[in-house]
Amino acid sequence: xxxxxxxxxxxxxxVHVELATETxxxxxxxxxxxxxxxxxxxxxxxxxxxxxxxxxxxxxxYAMRLGRxxxxxxxxxxxxxxxxxxxxxxxxxxxxxxxxxxxxxGVLELPDGFRVGIERAHIxxxxxxxxxxxxGGRIHDAAHSLVDYNRAGVPLVEIVSRxxxxxxDQARAxxxxxxxxxxxxxxxxxxxxxxxxxxxxxxxxRRVGDETLGTRAEVKxxxxxxxxxxxxxxxxxxxxxxxxxGDRVVQETRHWNEADGRTHTLRSKEEAYDYxxxxxxxxxxxAPDADWVNRVDAALxxxxxxxxxxxxxxxxxxxxDVATIVDRGHxxxxxxxxxxxxxxxTVLNRVGNDLAGDLGALDAAGLTALVALETGGxxxxxxxxxxxxxxxxxxxxxxEIAADLGFEAMxxxxxxxxxxxxxxxHPEDWTQFVEGDDKARGKLTGFFVGLVMKATRxxxxxxxxxxxxxxxxx
Amino acid sequence: xxxxxIAAAVRAGERPAREVLEEHLAVxxxxxxxxxxxxxxxxxxxxxxxxxxxxxxxxxxxxxxLAGVPVALKDNLCTRGVATTCSSKIxxxxxxxxxxxxxxxxxxxxxxxxxxxxxxxxxxxxxxxxSAFGPTRNPHDPTKVPGGSSGGSTxxxxxxxxxxxxxxxxxxxxxxxxxxxxVVGMKPTYGRVSRYGLVAFxxxxxxxxxxxTTVADAATVFEVIGGHDPLDxxxxxxxxxxxxxxxxxxxxxxxxxxxxxxxxxxxxxxxxLARTLEAVAALEAAGATVGEASxxxxxxGITAYxxxxxxxxxxxxxRYDGVRYGLRVDAAxxxxxxxxxxxxxxxxxxxxxxxxxxxxxxxGYYDAYYGKAQKVRTLLIRDFEKAYEEFDLLLSPTTPTxxxxxxxxxxxxxxxxxxxxxxxxxNLAGHPSMSVPFGTGDDGLxxxxxxxxxxLGEDTMFRAAAVLEGAAP
Numbered sequence: 001x002x003x004x005x006x007x008x009x010x011x012x013x014x015v016h017v018e019l020a021t022e023t024x025x026x027x028x029x030x031x032x033x034x035x036x037x038x039x040x041x042x043x044x045x046x047x048x049x050x051x052x053x054x055x056x057x058x059x060x061x062y063a064m065r066l067g068r069x070x071x072x073x074x075x076x077x078x079x080x081x082x083x084x085x086x087x088x089x090x091x092x093x094x095x096x097x098x099x100x101x102x103x104x105x106g107v108l109e110l111p112d113g114f115r116v117g118i119e120r121a122h123i124x125x126x127x128x129x130x131x132x133x134x135x136g137g138r139i140h141d142a143a144h145s146l147v148d149y150n151r152a153g154v155p156l157v158e159i160v161s162r163x164x165x166x167x168x169d170q171a172r173a174x175x176x177x178x179x180x181x182x183x184x185x186x187x188x189x190x191x192x193x194x195x196x197x198x199x200x201x202x203x204x205x206r207r208v209g210d211e212t213l214g215t216r217a218e219v220k221x222x223x224x225x226x227x228x229x230x231x232x233x234x235x236x237x238x239x240x241x242x243x244x245x246g247d248r249v250v251q252e253t254r255h256w257n258e259a260d261g262r263t264h265t266l267r268s269k270e271e272a273y274d275y276x277x278x279x280x281x282x283x284x285x286x287a288p289d290a291d292w293v294n295r296v297d298a299a300l301x302x303x304x305x306x307x308x309x310x311x312x313x314x315x316x317x318x319x320x321d322v323a324t325i326v327d328r329g330h331x332x333x334x335x336x337x338x339x340x341x342x343x344x345x346t347v348l349n350r351v352g353n354d355l356a357g358d359l360g361a362l363d364a365a366g367l368t369a370l371v372a373l374e375t376g377g378x379x380x381x382x383x384x385x386x387x388x389x390x391x392x393x394x395x396x397x398x399x400e401i402a403a404d405l406g407f408e409a410m411x412x413x414x415x416x417x418x419x420x421x422x423x424x425x426h427p428e429d430w431t432q433f434v435e436g437d438d439k440a441r442g443k444l445t446g447f448f449v450g451l452v453m454k455a456t457r458x459x460x461x462x463x464x465x466x467x468x469x470x471x472x473x474x
Numbered sequence: 475x476x477x478x479x480i481a482a483a484v485r486a487g488e489r490p491a492r493e494v495l496e497e498h499l500a501v502x503x504x505x506x507x508x509x510x511x512x513x514x515x516x517x518x519x520x521x522x523x524x525x526x527x528x529x530x531x532x533x534x535x536x537x538x539x540l541a542g543v544p545v546a547l548k549d550n551l552c553t554r555g556v557a558t559t560c561s562s563k564i565x566x567x568x569x570x571x572x573x574x575x576x577x578x579x580x581x582x583x584x585x586x587x588x589x590x591x592x593x594x595x596x597x598x599x600x601x602x603x604x605s606a607f608g609p610t611r612n613p614h615d616p617t618k619v620p621g622g623s624s625g626g627s628t629x630x631x632x633x634x635x636x637x638x639x640x641x642x643x644x645x646x647x648x649x650x651x652x653x654x655x656x657v658v659g660m661k662p663t664y665g666r667v668s669r670y671g672l673v674a675f676x677x678x679x680x681x682x683x684x685x686x687t688t689v690a691d692a693a694t695v696f697e698v699i700g701g702h703d704p705l706d707x708x709x710x711x712x713x714x715x716x717x718x719x720x721x722x723x724x725x726x727x728x729x730x731x732x733x734x735x736x737x738x739x740x741x742x743x744x745x746x747l748a749r750t751l752e753a754v755a756a757l758e759a760a761g762a763t764v765g766e767a768s769x770x771x772x773x774x775g776i777t778a779y780x781x782x783x784x785x786x787x788x789x790x791x792x793r794y795d796g797v798r799y800g801l802r803v804d805a806a807x808x809x810x811x812x813x814x815x816x817x818x819x820x821x822x823x824x825x826x827x828x829x830x831x832x833x834x835x836x837x838g839y840y841d842a843y844y845g846k847a848q849k850v851r852t853l854l855i856r857d858f859e860k861a862y863e864e865f866d867l868l869l870s871p872t873t874p875t876x877x878x879x880x881x882x883x884x885x886x887x888x889x890x891x892x893x894x895x896x897x898x899x900x901n902l903a904g905h906p907s908m909s910v911p912f913g914t915g916d917d918g919l920x921x922x923x924x925x926x927x928x929x930l931g932e933d934t935m936f937r938a939a940a941v942l943e944g945a946a947p
Binding site: 043046047048049050051052053054055081083085087090091092093139140141142145147274276277278281282283284 | 550551552558560565568570571572574669670671672673674676677678704705706707708785786788789792793795797798799807808809812832835836837840844
């Protein structure tokens with residue numbers, strides 16, 4: 001999105017991520033989405049009197065893995081209680097890391113090289129889920145409410161960025177890149193629509209050149225990366241309009257409404273809770289030793305940024321296809337094909353543009369053979385795409401598939417005679433082609449190639465046709 | 475007959491557990507109408523459990539070190555399928571789906587559960603008068619309080635309605651009633667007994683411990699319920715404590731310090747001081763070196779305690795909101811329902827402490843109150859450390875006075891709070907301490923002497939307690 005003339009938007013992002021552990025943060029209940037309500041519960045996650053939390057070691061490991069992937073330092077940390085009343089919170093307090101989080105001071109680098117600082121990535125427990133029935137569908141006016149505690153006690157990591165993001169595009173890229181890191185490290189399935197990755201944006205604006213930050217609004221209920229971008233643009237515009245009208249921005253929590261494309265006041269600062277944080281006495285301090293941190297580091301997979309660099313390095317070019325290929329996890333295939341001698345640009349083109357989903361039966365050897373056929377002139381680009389799709393389904397050799405589909409490379413003589421026939425059939429156009437400048441010639445190249453393709457039912461190679469046309473024109 | 479004697483006789487097949495139980499149930503029938511030690515007597519379940527013990531003995535099995543011992547449980551310890559009320563209306567109708575770790579360990583050791591005993595609501599009090607179900611009375615003089623908050627378990631043991639009681643001690647709630655009822659009460663090192671299944675009052679202070687008629691019984695029960703529990707993260711990773719092996723070793727060569735600041739504490743009665751000095755003399759006569767110890771921060775204990783404990787309680791008791799279990803008073807919306815339920819469900823003292831604690835944790839006040847109180851705690855631990863460089867054990871009265879009349883202090887919370895001046899420091903420091911009966915006051919009511927030890931010093935502490943028990947007038 002374009003900025004607003006004379007103004008700068010400042011965004012800090014808070015992302016809650018559900019960790020993909022087998023069990024919950026403080027008990028042995030299953031951590032699973034979509035179970036029958038209130039079936040994955042026990043005295044601990046229901047907060048029954050007398051129950052006590054026991055920290056899930058895997059959750060800590062996942063939190064550290066994510067922290068290290070974001071370049072954070074792992075520190076000795078503690079848990080605190082965040083106190084407020086809400087029916088979907090069984091203890092009426094949330095156990096969360098507060099003043100001493102496990103991960104601090106990291107950085108997330110966007111694909112374009114822009115670096116967003118990470119202030120912290122701490123562990124906390126999720127709440128249950130309320131459904132308000134009747135009335136306005138909100139807790140204060142509902143006829144009754146239903147609570148499902150399956151999610152209560154599910155481990156979360158909250159990743160808090162520094163206020164480094166300046167545009168909606170950067171915010172989207174941040175969320176996208178973070179999602180890629182979560183998937184690569186395997187710590188979360190990061191599904192925004194299922195709520196396993198939830199993004200809140202702290203948005204403020206200031207005049208270009210101002211050093212101090214403006215008053216911020218925290219925007220919640222962003223259920224997709226698209227909503228995130230729209231909400232930031234809307235909110236920045238709203239704040240600029242207020243300020244330009246001589247009004248002021250109020251510090252508050254605002255709710256994004258996807259339907260009307262606006263943000264609405266949820267809680268003002270005056271209504272904000274006093275959470276009365278204090279150290280959680282039922283848990284002991286968490287101090288992972290250097291050994292553990294080293295083991296986590298050693299087991300870290302290659303992250304998207306490194307994978308993009310590796311693939312671009314192997315290909316010798318950095319096209320937009322590289323990011324797409326890494327996002328889809330097809331970079332190993334592409335690198336192997338290039339390593340086996342396939343033409344890098346053709347590989348990036350085919351894998352980046354024509355392999356959206358599962359690789360199916362396709363392997364690097366098959367891809368290498370296909371690219372060789374294409375670069376060797378045995379298959380046109382259009383034919384190569386069709387063969388590739390069939391390779392994913394059947395895994396058969398590209399030559400076999402090409403033969404079955406009737407894709408045979410035309411010999412030069414046959415192609416020359418088709419080109420000559422086409423020229424003969426369109427003498428006026430041909431004259432223009434021969435006498436025209438580069439621009440006119442460029443336009444007419446497309447016209448003649450199209451005619452040749454039609455005449456050969458797509459079997460001609462576009463490049464070869466272009467070369468022949470130039471040759472005939474002299 | 476002590477718990478150890480009962481278990482020995484039952485294990486040997488000399489006395490049926492059922493017969494032992496019936497004797498105790500007879501005392502319940504005779505006295506509990508007046509004393510009100512129990513919220514719930516589980517006579518039928520107890521009879522069935524006793525019969526099982528007898529069957530096992532008959533089959534040649536050993537039911538364990540507490541075979542056939544009738545036990546009274548403070549009603550803030552969770553019992554599977556049996557109402558656990560904390561003597562509060564707010565838990566009306568709630569039955570835990572699980573047993574506290576200590577309850578499971580007692581059962582494994584062959585103990586027979588007689589019933590659930592009265593307490594100050596959520597263990598907040600020093601007289602067992604703050605119960606939604608009415609006060610418990612002192613078996614030695616029913617016009618007097620039994621102390622609290624574990625007054626029910628203590629009165630049950632003192633009256634012979636149970637051989638062993640379990641209590642919880644947050645600021646003296648085991649030791650103070652033990653002193654006022656003339657029995658032994660012991661608070662372990664923090665983390666030595668699992669808190670899993672103990673309904674929390676102040677999590678960083680709460681410990682479960684035994685109430686018994688003899689020091690050896692307390693040691694045996696402590697051995698049974700103590701030891702690491704993976705369900706409690708604050709549980710110390712050590713096996714079950716070994717106390718009995720050295721219980722009779724005496725105090726010869728031990729250095730025992732009398733805490734100066736507590737001997738001179740506000741409201742300390744002369745007769746209690748006199749018994750304490752006699753206890754010191756008895757230890758000296760048994761070969762200990764005695765001297766005056768100084769723990770200057772001990773006198774600030776009450777102030778720090780009444781910030782830390784209510785702060786934690788305000789959070790621990792938030793879950794009683796009418797949503798999931800216990801009392802619900804319906805209202806127009808959820809927030810009003812929460813408020814109406816809590817207003818109807820909690821008694822005055824609980825409300826007072828929730829408000830105190832909420833205030834102490836509030837933005838802008840945290841540093842001045844909760845933060846400062848935690849610093850006092852650190853200071854106190856340092857003072858204790860210093861004192862323990864010079865002494866192996868410390869000594870003080872358990873309470874400033876003998877049992878006081880029912881109703882005397884209910885109107886004045888601050889006077890009531892002063893009752894715990896000697897017991898609170900051990901909770902704040904996480905140290906073990908125990909009260910041993912040592913004669914009577916001018917009114918003929920029991921006096922208790924408190925033995926204090928550093929962390930994990932229970933074995934030495936019990937040796938001194940055994941000497942005091944032998945020397946008691």
